Amino acid sequence: MLNDIQKSDLLDKYLLDTLSTSEQQQFDELLKRDTAFAEDVSFHKDFMVGMDAVGDEQLKGLFQTIEQELAAQNAKTVLIDKAKQLATDIQGKVNYTADQLIALFRPVPSYEMIMNYTNRGEDLEVITPAKNYDCKDQVLHFEMKAPGSNEMTILIENNAQEKVQEVKVAEQEMFFTIKLSDDLKPGIYYWKVSDGKNMVMGDFYLGKNLLPKV
Numbered sequence: 001m002l003n004d005i006q007k008s009d010l011l012d013k014y015l016l017d018t019l020s021t022s023e024q025q026q027f028d029e030l031l032k033r034d035t036a037f038a039e040d041v042s043f044h045k046d047f048m049v050g051m052d053a054v055g056d057e058q059l060k061g062l063f064q065t066i067e068q069e070l071a072a073q074n075a076k077t078v079l080i081d082k083a084k085q086l087a088t089d090i091q092g093k094v095n096y097t098a099d100q101l102i103a104l105f106r107p108v109p110s111y112e113m114i115m116n117y118t119n120r121g122e123d124l125e126v127i128t129p130a131k132n133y134d135c136k137d138q139v140l141h142f143e144m145k146a147p148g149s150n151e152m153t154i155l156i157e158n159n160a161q162e163k164v165q166e167v168k169v170a171e172q173e174m175f176f177t178i179k180l181s182d183d184l185k186p187g188i189y190y191w192k193v194s195d196g197k198n199m200v201m202g203d204f205y206l207g208k209n210l211l212p213k214v
Helices: 004-015 021-033 035-051 056-094 098-104 109-117
Strands: 125-128 133-135 139-146 152-158 163-169 175-179 187-194 199-206
Touching: 004 021, 004 035, 021 035, 098 187, 109 199, 125 199, 133 139, 163 175
Parallel strands: 133 199
Antiparallel strands: 125 139, 139 175, 152 163, 152 187, 187 199
16 A cells, blocks of 8 residues: 555656556556545646646746655655664663663773783784773774784673673784674673684773763
C-alpha cells in the first residue's frame, strides 16, 4: 500500500509525463480504487488546463520549485531521525548512576604499576596510543617503534581484567588500527600487545567526559 508521499510522487510524474511503465500501472490501479487520489488527479488536471495560458516554462518552474521543497522536507526528516537516533545512543551510554561510573572508571592498581614501570619489552615498543588516551571514535591507532618479531596479539581488557576483544597483527607491522566493539561500556580499558616473547600494555578511556570527579 502506497503512502501519501509515494502517491504525491506518482501524481507529480503523471503531470510531468515522466511515469515509467510500472509506475503507470500503479497510477492506473490507484486511480480506480482510491477515490481521494482520483479527486486529486482531477483537480490537478483542471489546474494544468488553467495554467496553459501561463506558459510551459513557468509551469515547469513551478513544479521544479515544488520538487525542491519536497526534497528539502525529506532531507529535514532524515536529519531529525538521525538526531533522534543519536540522542537515543547517547542516552544509552550515559544512563548510569554515579556509583556505576566510579566502578567503570576505577583503575587496576597492578596494571597501573606495570605501565608506570615500562611501555616496552626487549624487542617490542609502542609509541601510541599514549597513556590515558581518550578514544572518541571507537578506534585505537597503534604506532610501533619496535614492532614484534612474530605475529602480534592485541588484547583489550576492561577494568575487571576481563578480555573483551582480541586481534591478531602481522609481525613487523609499524602502524595498525583496532576497531573496538560497539557494545563496550564507558570506562577505563587496557590494551596488551604481545609477540609471544614480550608484552607491553597501556590504557585508554571510552566516554572520558563521563569520568566522575572524585
